[in-house]
Amino acid sequence: MNYQTESSWGSYNMPTRKRLASENAVVIFSISTCCMCHAIKRLFCGMGVNPTVHELDQDPRTGKDMEAALMRLLGSSSAVPVVFIGGKLVGSMDRVMASHINGTLVPLLKEAGALWL
């Protein structure tokens, strides 16, 4: 799991070739003690994906700001977990789950280069 130092997560909204490198194809914002974050990490690992995880509670400089920004973005009281795939915002656990059940998650992951088979 990488430890991102950039604070401008807004750049994730603009997919470039660099961002689509397999390690950055799936980005999860998480808090190390959050159990739902743990569940979402297990989901992606179970599918054979290797996501990049940002533990906001372990980022002393920008963690709090990112948390607040994510809360605003999602419009919900809990900032995490949040998933970006191929630079695009997918959402929280319920959106990820819905897209997995209706079959749109796997093609999205393949397109982003996070899954090969």
Place this chain on the structure above:
Amino acid sequence: MFPSWPMRFQTTPGGSSKSGGESTDSGSAVNTLSSKAEAQFEPESPISRKASNSSDQQAFDQKHLQLQQQQQQQLHQEMSNDISRTGPSQNQSAAKASQEKRNGAGSTSEKQLDAKTLRRLAQNREAARKSRLRKKAYVQQLESSRIKLTQIEQDLQRARAQGLFLAGCGNLSSGAAIFDMEYARWIEEDHRLMAELRTGLHAHLPDGDLRIIVDGYVCHYDEIFELKGVAAKSDVFHLITGQWMSPAERCFLWIGGFRPSELITMLIGQLDPLTDQQLMGISRLQHSTQQTEEALSQGQEQLQQSLIDTIAAGPVIDGMQQMAVALDKLGNLEGFIRQADNLRRQTLHQLRHILTVRQAARCFLVIAEYYGRLRALSSLWASRPRESLMSEDISCQTTTDLQIVHQPSQNHFANF
């Protein structure tokens, strides 16, 4: 409602009479008279009055008329007292009125008074009639509320019986009791929709009509997930321990409900014929539900572990702090129930999406029957005779009973 009767009488003369001095006095006079009237009639029960036929009402009208006359006499008294206050013209009419009353009511000597009297009588009759109608409406409202109350009490009793029947939990919290009641109603609705699906399929309804029933069934499930979401906020333990389910269903409990992948496994044999594409879709659905279930289970396990760590933590330095942390972690349970229900809902929606209308109708009918049988199994198990000597007879008996309880196609039974 009833206290308004005297008030009604109060306004009527106020409306009919022209002279100011009269109205307030007549109002108070009427007040005392009508309250006397109330005292007279109160012993009669409203129900018997309501049930009485027109003859009684006529009698009431007569008494009413007598009252009017009494009122007039009273008024005459008041008016003669007020003669000093009112103007000369009124004096004259008052004198004439008192004269007329001494002669007896109903004489035609003063036309103006007659008209007034008649008008007042008519208005009082009208007021009385409206009053009777209002009373009738009120009593009807009471009756229907009473019926509704007994129905709700029955629902609650059923829910409580189910609750006590399920491993003797004593007092349900109000959130739990409310949910159990709503769930009982949902089950009844489920039976109704199941019957609709069955008749729809047998009648070979056109797809358009069948689609409405099928989509209605999907909404029916959406509804229970929403109810569970609300209940989880007030009593998460009630939901997650499956207290609201029948015991047989509770054997298969997973985060407060059924396991979607298990449901699909149950369905797979019963949905044929399916196209290759549909088979692939169902297989993919089974796979993705399994993966999601696994992820949620692991998340819940981490929650449990973290709770254990918090509560079991060595020498307690600050008990309240420890409890506060534990409570905070417990709050996450609601999130897991919500996500698990979300998974169930998505699974049902995806099934609807993959299947044709007829297939979906059959599919939901199978689901409804399956859970219906689990519930029936629970009640039969609870009511079985406990003597071990009869154990073999009992097992045969329950099978027969199950077949009687559920009429539809027998091939479903092969799986059980």
